[in-house]
Amino acid sequence: xxxxxxxxxxxxxxxxxxxxxxxxxxxxxxxxxxxxxxxxxxxxxxxxxxxxxxxxxxxxxxxxxxxxxxxxxxxxxxxxxxxxxxxxxxxxxxxxxxxxxxxxxxxxxxxxxxxxxxxxxxxxxxxxxxxxxxxxxxxxxxxxxxxxxxxxxxxxxxxxxxxxxxxxxxxxxxxxxxxxxxxxxxxxxxxxxxxxxxxxxxxxxxxxxxxxxxxxxxxxxxxxxxxxxxxxxxxxxxxxxxxxxxxxxxxxxxxxxxxxxxxxxxxxxxxxxxxxxxxxxxxxxxxxxxxxxxxxxxxxxxxxxxxxxxxxxxxxxxxxxxxxxxxxxxxxxxxxxxxxxxxxxxxxxxxxxxxxxxxxxxxxxxxxxxxxxxxxxxxxxxxxxxxxxxxxxxxxxxxxxxxxxxxxxxxxxxxxxxxxxxxxxxxxxxxxxxxxxxxxxxxxxxxxxxxxxxxxxxxxxxxxxxxxxxxxxxxxxxxxxxxxxxxxxxxxxxxxxxxxxxxxxxxxxxxxxxxxxxxxxxxxxxxxxxxxxxxxxxxxxxxxxxxxxxxxxxxxxxxxxxxxxxxxxxxxxxxxxxxxxxxxxxxxxxxxxxxxxxxxxxxxxxxxxxxxxxxxxxxxxxxxxxxxx
Numbered sequence: 001x002x003x004x005x006x007x008x009x010x011x012x013x014x015x016x017x018x019x020x021x022x023x024x025x026x027x028x029x030x031x032x033x034x035x036x037x038x039x040x041x042x043x044x045x046x047x048x049x050x051x052x053x054x055x056x057x058x059x060x061x062x063x064x065x066x067x068x069x070x071x072x073x074x075x076x077x078x079x080x081x082x083x084x085x086x087x088x089x090x091x092x093x094x095x096x097x098x099x100x101x102x103x104x105x106x107x108x109x110x111x112x113x114x115x116x117x118x119x120x121x122x123x124x125x126x127x128x129x130x131x132x133x134x135x136x137x138x139x140x141x142x143x144x145x146x147x148x149x150x151x152x153x154x155x156x157x158x159x160x161x162x163x164x165x166x167x168x169x170x171x172x173x174x175x176x177x178x179x180x181x182x183x184x185x186x187x188x189x190x191x192x193x194x195x196x197x198x199x200x201x202x203x204x205x206x207x208x209x210x211x212x213x214x215x216x217x218x219x220x221x222x223x224x225x226x227x228x229x230x231x232x233x234x235x236x237x238x239x240x241x242x243x244x245x246x247x248x249x250x251x252x253x254x255x256x257x258x259x260x261x262x263x264x265x266x267x268x269x270x271x272x273x274x275x276x277x278x279x280x281x282x283x284x285x286x287x288x289x290x291x292x293x294x295x296x297x298x299x300x301x302x303x304x305x306x307x308x309x310x311x312x313x314x315x316x317x318x319x320x321x322x323x324x325x326x327x328x329x330x331x332x333x334x335x336x337x338x339x340x341x342x343x344x345x346x347x348x349x350x351x352x353x354x355x356x357x358x359x360x361x362x363x364x365x366x367x368x369x370x371x372x373x374x375x376x377x378x379x380x381x382x383x384x385x386x387x388x389x390x391x392x393x394x395x396x397x398x399x400x401x402x403x404x405x406x407x408x409x410x411x412x413x414x415x416x417x418x419x420x421x422x423x424x425x426x427x428x429x430x431x432x433x434x435x436x437x438x439x440x441x442x443x444x445x446x447x448x449x450x451x452x453x454x455x456x457x458x459x460x461x462x463x464x465x466x467x468x469x470x471x472x473x474x475x476x477x478x479x480x481x482x483x484x485x486x487x488x489x490x491x492x493x494x495x496x497x498x499x500x501x502x503x504x505x506x507x508x509x510x511x512x513x514x515x516x517x518x519x520x521x522x523x524x525x526x527x528x529x530x531x532x533x534x535x536x537x538x539x540x541x542x543x544x545x546x547x548x549x550x551x552x553x554x555x556x557x558x559x560x561x562x563x564x565x566x567x568x569x570x571x572x573x574x575x576x577x578x579x580x581x582x583x584x585x586x587x588x589x590x591x592x593x594x595x596x597x598x599x600x601x602x603x604x605x606x607x608x609x610x611x612x613x614x615x616x617x618x619x620x621x622x623x624x625x626x627x628x629x
Contacts, residue, residue, distance in 0.1 A: 009616045211530060291314040493560075572603065598610050
């Protein structure tokens with residue numbers, strides 16, 4: 001037995017040939033992301049009546065600085081919209097592309113320095129217009145605007161209801177707020193059109209939703225709202241709340257799985273509610289070890305049954321034309337980074353449009369296996385184990401990969417990082433430690449007060465499990481993660497220095513109090529149910545002292561294993577000082593530290609040459625300290 005051929009970092013992390021495809025409202029063409037001058041941009045190509053590509057594709061955006069990450073059709077197939085920031089600063093501007101122009105040019109519709117758009121959707125009952133949440137007036141508050149897509153005209157509909165609230169539309173111009181009230185609970189209120197007074201309609205306990213209630217989507221008729229609710233249960237189900245009375249009625253649920261909320265933290269994941277172009281609800285996604293889709297519409301149930309025959313993977317992005325006849329859908333698979341299919345429900349015909357990375361052979365990839373690990377206090381930790389292909393899974397060097405958030409989760413599907421390490425001969429373990437989302441309220445709330453405590457114990461227990469199973473060599477385990485996962489890697493190096501042979505921190509927190517103090521102005525009021533509740537408030541001296549005790553910067557003198565730190569200079573969430581300080585302190589003790597800073601990146605490393613540089617450096621670092629190839 002032997003490992004398969006060595007696959008280059010460039011092959012894993014270079015730009016996809018094509019990805020993120022969606023069909024236009026009239027079903028006449030598709031758009032997708034593909035490279036142009038080493039950056040992902042939006043391309044458009046016509047389709048024949050049978051769904052074949054027709055003519056040559058056109059690149060309709062021209063961003064040479066930063067890859068476009070997502071885009072959206074409007075109800076008029078003439079226009080495409082997309083968000084773009086500057087160097088990863090997350091000040092998202094809304095851009096428009098006119099597909100009928102001879103030379104399509106992206107136009108910045110929100111050209112306000114330092115401002116960001118956090119949401120946009122079609123205006124109810126007003127074709128050609130979008131509602132936009134934008135903080136151009138005050139960085140801490142988001143006002144509701146209406147955008148005329150064709151002209152670019154922007155009109156303020158309502159000034160922000162306060163730092164913890166945002167507006168949304170009901171029927172016939174009714175305005176509602178979703179906000180945190182004085183008790184930190186999630187509250188929906190209706191604005192009186194005569195007096196402007198706000199009248200509460202429904203309340204959900206904020207402690208149950210550390211990142212906010214999700215999903216929240218107004219029904220097409222504007223009379224209700226679909227909400228992901230865990231009120232009275234441990235699991236998150238879908239309910240419909242009446243916007244007049246607040247009465248909640250269950251729409252759908254799964255007996256053991258939560259609604260798939262990954263898109264709440266990572267917007268590139270597909271949304272939990274599958275809707276048609278009129279906003280009608282077609283289905284709901286749930287996620288356990290794998291994804292499950294419940295069809296709520298008879299027509300979509302027929303479509304879904306045929307779509308699920310196209311691939312053994314999980315259904316990812318999905319789009320259809322106005323009539324629900326022509327569909328473009330993606331699938332994710334643990335050994336394939338993405339395939340996109342065309343399906344015509346009127347004829348039953350389907351065809352594979354493309355694979356995102358056709359040069360990667362699925363047979364050379366490593367399967368991702370769901371496993372359940374029991375923590376020392378009895379809590380079950382749903383996890384994923386990826387073992388290298390072609391070698392006996394015994395006494396291997398191992399990479400413990402810790403997800404971010406921490407109110408996020410690991411999931412089944414293609415993970416380029418895990419596949420890279422498996423190709424190098426490492427076992428890879430991903431653990432949904434307490435605090436991870438998607439496994440019920442009790443699993444999440446078990447993390448309150450447990451940063452650098454039981455949350456870290458879960459990781460150590462997972463390593464012990466891998467050693468006891470014979471998979472991992474206890475002397476050759478590295479801990480690696482980004483964001484919260486970067487903090488966890490630093491905790492591993494500083495709090496349990498004898499357990500890890502190396503640690504890799506990507507945009508991680510070294511000082512919890514400083515991290516909270518440096519959050520953007522509009523974020524701070526929303527910390528009450530997550531960081532303040534789970535870790536503490538740095539404005540309270542005794543809580544600040546506890547936060548320092550749980551911060552890696554306070555235990556620098558215990559860090560002995562080789563450390564690698566990666567940082568985006570423009571990171572608005574975990575500021576560069578978090579990495580600068582830990583690196584300077586560790587280097588001051590003479591410990592081996594590699595420090596990689598990207599001047600054109602933020603909290604997410606996006607541009608392909610930077611991804612290749614980062615993973616190439618980590619690859620060499622792990623090879624030196626774990627002995628992988």
